[in-house]
Amino acid sequence: xxxxxxxxxxxxxxxxxxxxxxxxxxxxxxxxxxxxxxxxxxxxxxxxxxxxxxxxxxxxxxxxxxxxxxxxxxxxxxxxxxxxxxxxxxxxxxxxxxxxxxx
Numbered sequence: 001x002x003x004x005x006x007x008x009x010x011x012x013x014x015x016x017x018x019x020x021x022x023x024x025x026x027x028x029x030x031x032x033x034x035x036x037x038x039x040x041x042x043x044x045x046x047x048x049x050x051x052x053x054x055x056x057x058x059x060x061x062x063x064x065x066x067x068x069x070x071x072x073x074x075x076x077x078x079x080x081x082x083x084x085x086x087x088x089x090x091x092x093x094x095x096x097x098x099x100x101x102x103x
Contacts (some may be wrong), residue, residue, distance in 0.1 A: 003090040005080035007062045007070055010097045015070045017080035019090075030085030033078060037061045046099075055101040058083045063096045 003019035025033065034057045037043075041064035046056045061079065062070070069075045083092050089103040 003084055005083050005092045005094070007094045008096060008098075009067060009070075013067060015067075015076065017076055019080055019084060022077060022081055025081045025085035027085055027088060030082035033082040034058065034061055034086055037065075037079070037082075041065065054086050058087065058092070059094055059096065059099065059101050062094045 003022075004016060005019065006014060006016045008014045031054065034054070038052070038057050038061055041061060043057075043060040043064050045052045046060060047053075052060075065075070065079065070079070080092075083094070084090065087101075087103070091103060093102045094100075095102075
């Protein structure tokens with residue numbers, strides 16, 4: 001099955017990560033990786049209630065990472081593996097400008 005994560009930043013800059021051949025992450029491992037990055041990158045919850053959904057976490061981590069980290073091969077591979085695993089979806093599209101995550 002084809003597995004891919006793409007991230008579109010403002011200005012139509014897009015990053016695509018093909019996960020074919022990449023070692024998959026388990027759901028909990030992906031969630032933990034995103035939790036760690038959420039904290040490390042000083043991300044803020046999107047909702048006033050403070051509740052952070054997994055899709056929100058993927059979006060805010062991608063936004064905080066920006067082009068510098070998304071352009072780093074090691075970080076971006078781990079981000080893509082974690083996003084796909086945490087969301088349990090083989091294809092994930094993150095549009096930072098539109099603030100959406102789709103599958």
